């Protein structure tokens with residue numbers, strides 16, 4: 001039995017400004033740092049043997065903050081561009097509301113959430129899947145199969161493609177699947193690498209006495 005935790009980086013400056021970000025290397029906001037700290041607290045009960053992240057600073061810094069919080073500061077960390085956010089091509093830097101005004105909300109939604117729509121000069125989710133999953137299969141899955149526990153800190157769309165693979169989400173259903181910043185998702189596997197549980201970690205709300 002082992003587990004894999006995935007975390008989308010905390011809020012970035014361009015998340016806050018509602019701009020297409022893709023592979024532009026923008027930093028975390030103070031709120032993004034706070035989200036990373038909370039993710040670290042939630043991950044404390046789930047120590048890992050190694051961690052993976054993209055080569056973009058919003059993910060690298062989120063991972064570093066998580067490590068500080070969990071106390072796992074000497075974790076082996078691998079950075080790979082295979083885990084980068086999908087490229088939004090010529091949409092990068094543009095405001096999403098302005099794009100909605102120019103092209104309509106239906107087109108905006110297709111570019112953001114459909115599986116196969118390709119943003120101008122960018123990557124579709126299908127393209128992103130095509131680089132994330134082979135990397136996961138060759139570098140990360142063998143470690144899980146060997147019983148090691150792994151943390152991946154990456155991006156909304158690179159992780160949505162991984163969620164498709166792990167949870168067998170269809171191209172239609174992935175369009176409705178969102179991943180919030182800084183909220184860890186934990187996958188548990190049995191000895192045959194069969195997924196036994198998938199859950200978001202969240203702050204425990206004490207129940208109100210009846």
Ligand SMILES: O=C(O)[C@@H](CO)OP(=O)(O)O
Nearest residue numbers: 019020021022085112156
């Ligand atoms: O702009 C982006 O790169 C992504 C992630 O922040 O946005 P979206 O949610 O539109 O895919």
